[in-house]
Amino acid sequence: MKLPKTYGFLKKDLDIIEEALHRAIQADHEVLNEAVTALLNAGGKRIRPVFVVLAGQLGDFNAEKVKKVAVSLELIHMATLVHDDVIDEAELRRGKPTVKTKYGNRVAMYTGDYILARALEEITSIEDKAVHRILSKTLVEVSIGEIEQIRDKYNWNQSLKDYLRRIKRKTALLIATSCKLGAVVSGMSERDSNKLYQYGYNIGMSYQIIDDILDFTSNEKVLGKPAGNDLLQGNITLPILYAMENADFKKSLQDRFQSPELITKAEMKQFIQHLEHTDAINRSYQLSNQYLAKALKTLEGIPNHRAKRTLEDIAKFIGKRRS
Amino acid sequence: MKTSNMEIESVKKHIEEVMHYPYIERFLNKPIIDEEKLAVIMTIIHNQSVLSEIEKERYITTAVLVQVALDTHERVLESHESNPEFDRLPNQLKVLAGDYYSGLYYYLLSEIDDIQMIHILATAIKEINENKMNLYYMKYFSIDEYLELVKKINFGLIDHISVYLNDTSLNDVASEWLLLCQLTKEIDVLEREQNTQNENPDSFYQQLVHVWKTKSLSLSNKVGTIPDKHATYQKYLKSRISNW
Numbered sequence: 001m002k003l004p005k006t007y008g009f010l011k012k013d014l015d016i017i018e019e020a021l022h023r024a025i026q027a028d029h030e031v032l033n034e035a036v037t038a039l040l041n042a043g044g045k046r047i048r049p050v051f052v053v054l055a056g057q058l059g060d061f062n063a064e065k066v067k068k069v070a071v072s073l074e075l076i077h078m079a080t081l082v083h084d085d086v087i088d089e090a091e092l093r094r095g096k097p098t099v100k101t102k103y104g105n106r107v108a109m110y111t112g113d114y115i116l117a118r119a120l121e122e123i124t125s126i127e128d129k130a131v132h133r134i135l136s137k138t139l140v141e142v143s144i145g146e147i148e149q150i151r152d153k154y155n156w157n158q159s160l161k162d163y164l165r166r167i168k169r170k171t172a173l174l175i176a177t178s179c180k181l182g183a184v185v186s187g188m189s190e191r192d193s194n195k196l197y198q199y200g201y202n203i204g205m206s207y208q209i210i211d212d213i214l215d216f217t218s219n220e221k222v223l224g225k226p227a228g229n230d231l232l233q234g235n236i237t238l239p240i241l242y243a244m245e246n247a248d249f250k251k252s253l254q255d256r257f258q259s260p261e262l263i264t265k266a267e268m269k270q271f272i273q274h275l276e277h278t279d280a281i282n283r284s285y286q287l288s289n290q291y292l293a294k295a296l297k298t299l300e301g302i303p304n305h306r307a308k309r310t311l312e313d314i315a316k317f318i319g320k321r322r323s
Numbered sequence: 324m325k326t327s328n329m330e331i332e333s334v335k336k337h338i339e340e341v342m343h344y345p346y347i348e349r350f351l352n353k354p355i356i357d358e359e360k361l362a363v364i365m366t367i368i369h370n371q372s373v374l375s376e377i378e379k380e381r382y383i384t385t386a387v388l389v390q391v392a393l394d395t396h397e398r399v400l401e402s403h404e405s406n407p408e409f410d411r412l413p414n415q416l417k418v419l420a421g422d423y424y425s426g427l428y429y430y431l432l433s434e435i436d437d438i439q440m441i442h443i444l445a446t447a448i449k450e451i452n453e454n455k456m457n458l459y460y461m462k463y464f465s466i467d468e469y470l471e472l473v474k475k476i477n478f479g480l481i482d483h484i485s486v487y488l489n490d491t492s493l494n495d496v497a498s499e500w501l502l503l504c505q506l507t508k509e510i511d512v513l514e515r516e517q518n519t520q521n522e523n524p525d526s527f528y529q530q531l532v533h534v535w536k537t538k539s540l541s542l543s544n545k546v547g548t549i550p551d552k553h554a555t556y557q558k559y560l561k562s563r564i565s566n567w
Contacts, residue, residue: 028453100402114448114456116422120442121442121445121446121449132432146422147416
């Protein structure tokens with residue numbers, strides 16, 4: 001089963017959000033319009049809007065506010081992607097040329113800034129102080145996470161704690177915030193809003209860990225980039241951290257990555273094969289499962305509702321994700 | 324109204340502390356705060372008797388953060404412009420630093436629950452980036468069209484803030500002054516490039532120089548029209564022009 005089937009009943013809400021997203025990014029400039037429309041049309045899982053809507057349904061569902069939050073969060077996510085592609089010098093995203101590839105870094109910077117500004121214009125039509133305190137704090141944390149990701153590249157001595165803090169900022173916080181804001185604008189109690197925040201945080205952690213595992217265990221056709229690409233870019237992820245507990249493996253990595261640009265596909269394949277012969281992948285899945293178990297646990301006490309069951313199903317789906 | 328050089332320095336120092344992020348500064352140095360824009364922003368905001376001290380401090384800080392974020396992103400190079408061995412990291416950090424400053428402006432204003440000001444700044448950023456796109460893709464233009472766009476980009480943020488605070492009395496003079504400052508930088512760049520085209524009387528360089536001369540003359544006359552409530556800024560601007 002595919003993830004979207006889990007929340008098929010949200011189709012009507014998601015269609016409304018999709019329409020609002022298209023309206024939100026209409027720009028006067030032809031190229032800007034073309035760039036942002038192409039980004040939207042490239043698709044994406046719209047996982048943040050899904051969490052906003054589901055959390056909203058658990059409270060007194062306010063369609064207008066939920067829509068605005070969902071649109072803003074997706075726009076923030078999109079703006080981040082456009083700028084990330086400049087940072088990573090990425091040629092393709094979801095199989096299509098990135099904004100920076102098609103129009104250059106300068107236009108990518110303008111496009112990302114434009115989209116973020118639209119996101120904040122949209123969300124500030126909600127006059128709820130709590131919404132802005134939560135979201136603004138998340139935005140700052142996400143930026144810090146991105147800076148630390150660059151800082152920690154090729155740092156072979158980083159700890160598990162460093163990694164977890166990084167993926168928290170990189171992925172988990174925006175999902176946690178999606179859940180919490182959906183709950184807040186639907187008038188849920190602080191206790192339940194916080195539970196949903198915790199749910200989102202744990203789901204986000206698990207999701208990112210699995211993404212990091214798949215970078216080694218999946219293939220170029222599925223990933224849209226070569227297996228082991230994260231490591232090649234200098235990102236030390238959980239499987240590598242576990243595998244580096246073996247001092248010989250750590251040393252061989254350190255030695256070979258003195259000149260990462262010279263590493264061949266065959267050498268990368270060897271590293272991956274070595275990784276697969278260790279318990280690193282299994283242990284990574286175990287940690288991911290621990291986060292999923294926590295996510296499910298935090299939903300206890302939330303009244304029974306179709307949306308709650310869907311949140312549970314999403315957690316279970318993420319645990320089984322192998323591509 | 325406080326726009327003495329000492330005041331500007333002290334506000335600058337405070338904003339630099341807010342923006343301080345050691346890892347970024349290790350590779351990009353301290354963010355550059357445009358003092359001329361800061362002086363205008365301070366003048367407009369300090370004159371608002373309806374604003375509390377904390378609001379004034381936050382408005383000035385966040386307006387500067389937005390400007391620095393925009394300026395930092397403007398310095399991101401095209402991939403082919405950068406030397407992959409030395410320039411990749413600073414280029415990456417320019418992207419991230421700009422995003423970080425943008426997050427900070429939102430955060431600082433949400434701390435004082437000023438949702439309207441967040442909206443005003445977001446709208447300014449949106450329009451400035453639309454105008455940057457217009458400028459970037461401008462192929463055939465008259466010097467007047469070019470100046471109009473540069474002015475909108477250069478003064479867009481202050482324009483939005485002044486309209487929101489219902490005090491546009493400085494806009495005419497300040498926008499011209501900031502445009503002149505910008506033109507000076509562009510003329511310097513063209514002179515450094517020592518393009519032979521610069522000799523041609525119809526060249527872009529010669530047109531800019533002509534505009535610069537005309538505008539600097541008319542600005543000297545305009546300074547006298549600054550209203551009394553902004554007398555300190557008038558004094559400040561006179562001294563800046565006379566030292567030019």
